[in-house]
Amino acid sequence: MYHSFESLNVWKRASQLAVSVYEALRESKDYGLKNQMTRAAVSIPSNIAEGYERGTSKEFCHYLSPRVLLPS
Numbered sequence: 001m002y003h004s005f006e007s008l009n010v011w012k013r014a015s016q017l018a019v020s021v022y023e024a025l026r027e028s029k030d031y032g033l034k035n036q037m038t039r040a041a042v043s044i045p046s047n048i049a050e051g052y053e054r055g056t057s058k059e060f061c062h063y064l065s066p067r068v069l070l071p072s
Contacts, residue, residue, distance in 0.1 A: 005052035010064075014045040 005011050021041035028034045051060045 005049045008048065008052070011045050011048045011052075014048060018042050018045060 018038075018041040021037055025034045025037060048064065051062065051064060054060060
């Protein structure tokens with residue numbers, strides 16, 4: 001396993017996506033949409049980090065599944 005979740009390419013890409021969403025919506029006046037999209041974007045790298053910290057491969061894979069990563 002990797003030394004930390006920060007070294008995972010999927011976490012790096014998900015974090016960059018979250019930053020891009022924040023940047024793209026910076027000027028948005030639709031606060032409900034902005035709030036929902038930024039929370040959803042942040043939840044993806046957060047779920048990856050949480051799954052990694054669980055310590056077992058089975059739990060980590062659970063946190064990488066689409067139903068966990070993609071907020072509804």
